[in-house]
Amino acid sequence: MISPNEVKARAQQKKNENYAFRTFLKVQADPEKLDRQFLKLHKELFRNYDCNACRNCCKQFRGTLSGEEAAQCAENLDMSPDEFKAKYLHLNKEGMYDTNHVPCDFLQEDGSCLLGDCKPDDCTDFPFTARPDRWSSLLGIMSNVAVCPVLFEMIERLKNEYGFVYHRNNRWY
């Protein structure tokens, strides 16, 4: 597994290759089989990975909470929902609550999340490789390769599973 610090540069080197692989999957992959492959790799690679030693996602994105999640997190922190929202959040155009800053306001120095078990689904699920219908979300998945070292590894293993070999001028480019 590559280190969190090098994933951005390594992903940049593989950018064309990864988008060619995305096109390959769109044409060649069976969507249901692809979901099973992603799920298997997701479980296998995250099983022993310490995300607290990475937290690239928390450093590069805002946290996003639903109103319900915000209310639950406020309660866990012994705050009122209004107090919690005023201190950490603002409403976005989709009606969700974004944290005010990047890195996320809830990221702690030791890599833990202030929200603990109450962290939003979007955080728990990142990089979303255990969710269904990954075939329709391959663009988003490829863009997150530059953030997540586990996803970087997942895509490399998936290339091996499909026997995908990238050539600069191949027809998947």
Ligand code: SF4
């Ligand atoms: S999900 Fe990926 S980017 Fe986020 S902390 Fe874990 S390894 Fe890092």
Ligand code: SF4
């Ligand atoms: S809410 Fe927690 S898990 Fe989600 S981005 Fe912020 S620090 Fe990371």
